[in-house]
Amino acid sequence: MRMRQFRDYKLSDTIINALSGLGYEAPTEVQSKVLPLALEKKDLVVRSQTGSGKTASFGIPLCEMVVWEENKPQALILTPTRELAVQVKEDITNIGRFKRIKAAAVYGKSPFHRQKLELKQKNHVVVGTPGRVLDHIEKGTFPLDKLQYLVIDEADEMLNMGFIDQVEAIIQKLPRDRMTLTFSATLPEDVEVLCHKYMKEPVHIENKATGITTDKIDHSLFEVRDEDKLTLLKNVTTVENPGSCIIFCRTKENVDTLCEELDRSGYPVDKIHGGMIQEARFEVMDDFKRGDFPYLVATDVAARGIDIENITHVINYDLPMEKESYVHRTGRTGRAGQTGKAITFCTPYEEKFLAEIEEYIGFSIPKLVAPSLETVLELKAAFERKLEEEPDYKSDKSEQLNRDIMKLYFNGGKKKKIRAVDFVGTIAKMDGVTADDIGIITIQENLSYVEILNGKGPLVLQAMKKTTVKGKKLKVHEARK
Numbered sequence: 026m027r028m029r030q031f032r033d034y035k036l037s038d039t040i041i042n043a044l045s046g047l048g049y050e051a052p053t054e055v056q057s058k059v060l061p062l063a064l065e066k067k068d069l070v071v072r073s074q075t076g077s078g079k080t081a082s083f084g085i086p087l088c089e090m091v092v093w094e095e096n097k098p099q100a101l102i103l104t105p106t107r108e109l110a111v112q113v114k115e116d117i118t119n120i121g122r123f124k125r126i127k128a129a130a131v132y133g134k135s136p137f138h139r140q141k142l143e144l145k146q147k148n149h150v151v152v153g154t155p156g157r158v159l160d161h162i163e164k165g166t167f168p169l170d171k172l173q174y175l176v177i178d179e180a181d182e183m184l185n186m187g188f189i190d191q192v193e194a195i196i197q198k199l200p201r202d203r204m205t206l207t208f209s210a211t212l213p214e215d216v217e218v219l220c221h222k223y224m225k226e227p228v229h230i231e232n233k234a235t236g237i238t239t240d241k242i243d244h245s246l247f248e249v250r251d252e253d254k255l256t257l258l259k260n261v262t263t264v265e266n267p268g269s270c271i272i273f274c275r276t277k278e279n280v281d282t283l284c285e286e287l288d289r290s291g292y293p294v295d296k297i298h299g300g301m302i303q304e305a306r307f308e309v310m311d312d313f314k315r316g317d318f319p320y321l322v323a324t325d326v327a328a329r330g331i332d333i334e335n336i337t338h339v340i341n342y343d344l345p346m347e348k349e350s351y352v353h354r355t356g357r358t359g360r361a362g363q364t365g366k367a368i369t370f371c372t373p374y375e376e377k378f379l380a381e382i383e384e385y386i387g388f389s390i391p392k393l394v395a396p397s398l399e400t401v402l403e404l405k406a407a408f409e410r411k412l413e414e415e416p417d418y419k420s421d422k423s424e425q426l427n428r429d430i431m432k433l434y435f436n437g438g439k440k441k442k443i444r445a446v447d448f449v450g451t452i453a454k455m456d457g458v459t460a461d462d463i464g465i466i467t468i469q470e471n472l473s474y475v476e477i478l479n480g481k482g483p484l485v486l487q488a489m490k491k492t493t494v495k496g497k498k499l500k501v502h503e504a505r506k
Contacts, residue, residue: 053078088121155191241359431482
């Protein structure tokens with residue numbers, strides 16, 4: 026019998042309350058299989074489709090099992106891309122919100138020194154890309170002596186992107202007495218070998234019934250000559266009139282060109298590819314998640330594990346050369362039980378790649394005839410109306426959870442010998458406040474940040490202006506956002 030509620034598992038109220046605040050009502054299939062075994066600290070190899078709720082399936086047990094009092098990292102999560110590292114860090118922070126779980130994200134193209142300072146603070150979980158994680162380990166800036174949990178997320182993508190040797194180098198430096206979880210949409214031989222070499226009698230979990238791509242996605246194919254692709258794209262988007270759509274191209278040059286073409290044609294559109302600076306990539310993804318614009322033109326960098334709810338359409342403007350990429354791209358839609366459409370354009374010279382994809386996913390993608398001019402003209406007015414509408418802004422699932430939080434700044438930290446427990450002890454003694462009202466505490470050399478939950482921020486702010494911490498009077502004010 027499968028358990029139907031998160032309350033049915035051995036989870037503390039702090040985790041249950043956070044899940045409830047995030048709107049997680051019942052576990053997905055993969056979560057219901059992983060949770061009981063992970064909470065027993067068994068090594069797991071999990072093969073599950075993208076969009077099935079993998080992050081929470083390891084995030085929930087990690088947040089439950091880490092010990093808050095321990096200052097050094099207890100869990101390491103490896104991800105193939107920077108975007109995914111940041112997203113997983115946010116998910117861990119939200120799930121562990123009421124337990125005050127502190128997570129750090131480390132990845133390339135971001136200042137090493139800043140990450141080094143963050144790793145010197147109290148952190149329960151570190152999320153990172155293999156190259157930068159290995160860098161921190163080799164330079165001694167990432168302490169490993171308390172590490173008990175390792176998660177390898179999107180293991181097949183690590184292999185595709187050439188990170189598998191770095192992953193192995195990291196594993197060899199970790200404490201042997203640890204729990205290891207591997208998550209993958211597919212399970213290539215190299216990943217299997219890695220799992221059996223470094224894991225203790227791993228339990229294999231697979232969502233077999235659903236196949237390699239979810240049945241919530243409607244797949245279709247248009248055969249088209251290269252020079253007719255732009256016209257076809259405009260006609261297909263006019264007829265489909267998507268609410269939120271990612272259009273995939275093979276190269277960053279193609280992304281730039283197509284984004285300019287669509288922009289000129291009045292589409293609310295932006296782009297993301299590996300040639301952009303990291304801050305710009307994060308900004309575009311955040312705006313797209315929020316619903317500022319409905320069309321995103323992207324290379325495969327946006328397909329790797331990025332979780333955006335309610336993407337109605339994925340269009341493969343350029344057919345992917347790697348069969349696995351088809352699964353990762355189309356898996357951006359039809360997530361978390363929603364339905365979606367995956368539309369692929371195929372030129373005559375790409376047919377051999379199409380055959381590989383179809384063999385891999387186990388079915389032939391149904392071919393459609395291009396929309397007639399009559400149909401396009403008939404639906405054009407509705408399409409143009411939608412383009413002119415005010416964006417339908419999406420609320421972030423963590424918004425509700427984080428609504429009643431105030432972050433306080435204090436002008437004292439490690440140099441004044443102040444620790445997290447000192448803030449907890451002081452604040453929890455106030456009238457009308459308990460330890461449950463205290464969120465994540467960040468202590469730096471000369472300053473500290475303390476999150477106050479449940480709308481109690483103004484009360485604590487006023488009280489702290491007249492209260493000492495460890496006998497020291499600290500300046501306090503609401504931290505800038």
